[in-house]
Amino acid sequence: MIRYTNLVRSFGATRALNGLNLEVRTGEIFGLLGPNGAGKSTLINLTAGLLSPDEGEVSIGGNPAGPGGGSRSMLGVAPQALALYDELTAEENLRFFGGLYHLAGRDLSGRVDWTLDFAGLADRRKDRVKTFSGGMKRRLNLAVALIHDPETILLDEPTVGVDPQSRNAIFDSIEKLHRGGRTIVYTTHYMEEAERLCDRVGIIDHGKLLALGTVEDLVGEYGGRSAVVVQTGGRETRIPTDDPVAEMIRLKQERRVRGLRLESPTLESVFLNLTGRHLRD
């Protein structure tokens, strides 16, 4: 479990986190949604021990985050920027980072084999990273985070700039980790990713947690009403409703419609309703 208690962190006059309280449960995939500058990366950096809070605390499995807290070996981090050595091969990168976590000999070789298989890069293990595609680098970036078999994994926008095939491969990998009982914190701009992967989602903006729950709960509570979109001639009319089926039947009977479309509330509408702006603004 990761626990954030009354977390405050400022950068000069800007308060990136403003009294945030949150618990990420063991074994869940927790989605952290928010626009740029919302405080997601600050939260990730505090969890990884790269920053210290001005106030409050972060604990991972009961240990304080950061140097000397004993939490670093429990934590795997795939940073948003690809943090790899281009001139080394995939295997050399994994061996190097594994060595920093005190892995050696057969243990290290076993973990290197496992992570390469996991990332689908076993056949490219001897190739230098600079020859990899963007998607392959992303998968290796994730593999490096897993080399020491951590219990908790922080994935900071792990699908940025990858092709659909690699994105699906990354989703499959994350679901495998989830099934293996790992706790995963996942930050993203993409609602569909959060909807597909996350057990619970936290919506963060201006350093505060605005809402927390499952996707269904959040959509039900903050998504607003469904809407029926009516096409008549060259025009489209959006009609919000609590009973879309009845509304569609009524419209079909009353008007000459060329088409009807149902718009259900999504995380995007949740975010719009909570913050007044779109997630990718």
Added chain:
Amino acid sequence: MREIITLARKDLLLLLRDKAGFFFTFFFPLMMAVFFGTIFSGGGDGSRRMSILVVDEDSTEASVKFTEKLGGSEALKVERSGREDAAEMVRLGKRVAYVAVRKGFGEASANMFMGGTPTVELGVDPSRSAEAGMLEGILMQYGGERMQELFSNPALMRQSLSGALDSLTAPGTADFPEKQKITRFLGELKLFASDTGVRSADSGGFPGLTPLRVEKAAVIREETGPRNAYEVSFPQGIVWGMIGCAAAFGISLVMERTRGTLVRLRIAPLSRSQILAGKALACFVVTVLISVALLLVAWLLFGVIPGSVGKLAAAVLSISVAFVGIMMLLSVLGKTERSAGGIGWAALLVMSMIGGGMVPLFIMPGWMQTVSDFSPVKWSIIALEGALWRNFSLVEMMLPCGILLGVGILAFSLGVRAFRWTE
């Protein structure tokens, strides 16, 4: 320590993979050392000697002996030629000068006290006037040696005096005011030479007639100059290797930050000091390897033999410590790789310029030699030369080595303190 070694091993592997970096770290300094050593030593084939042509128009025993002496000179590369060809070669700039031994040289040489003076003609390329002065000096030296030989050899002297007296007293010789005095003087001189016997100057014959005897004193410190130019160029090459290494590792530390790998290192169970120590260890190992590699090449191929291996090891280790510290300081000079690289190289080039890494210190004006005290390059070269050929004592080695260790520790401390851990 295991983590530090893991970090250092990674950096060494990265250096090996970076072909350009590897070249500039290891081979460029070697090329510089060999290149400048070859230039200053003349390549060991005598190409620094002045090329002249000799024309012997007299073809007497004396003229042959004189031209042989010129040919044996260490400063000259002598070829024989005809007069016209010699003048043409000099005119075309293909030779520095020609020396023509004119007819009558042998006769004049035999009659030292009477008759004409032995004469040579010197034709010099007008654009090489500096060498002309040197060549004149060499010719005068050999002329002087010939006179000295005459005065030192009683038999030759008697022969020459007899010839002169015969000329003076021969029937039909014109009278002139001092004829009687000169005849009397030469007669007395001949008598003196006969009394002295046949002993030569070397056996104590005419000690008073030897113009100057130069005796070499066994002053060890002056005797132990550089045995060849490579003993000067290889210390400079080693320092250039160190400079390249400091720049490369300083920039690589900035790259760790800008490319995000520093984040991974900081997330790993490592302390900040371990991360920097890993980089420092890799830099230290490479600087020592550069030094050892260059010194081995210098020893095996160019005959550079250290005066003291222990002192040389102390010099190399001190220089390595200094440049590891400088590497750390360079890594905080710029935010990006480009700015760190630009500022770093500029700083290192200035250090090298004022420290004698490019131009030897003795050529610089006095004020610049004082300024050079602030350059670790100067102390590095002094430390290496002290161990290689200056025959420094342990106490004398302590000054450059101590300064280098101090520079290293101070620069490393400042660099660690100012290092930016985040973008």
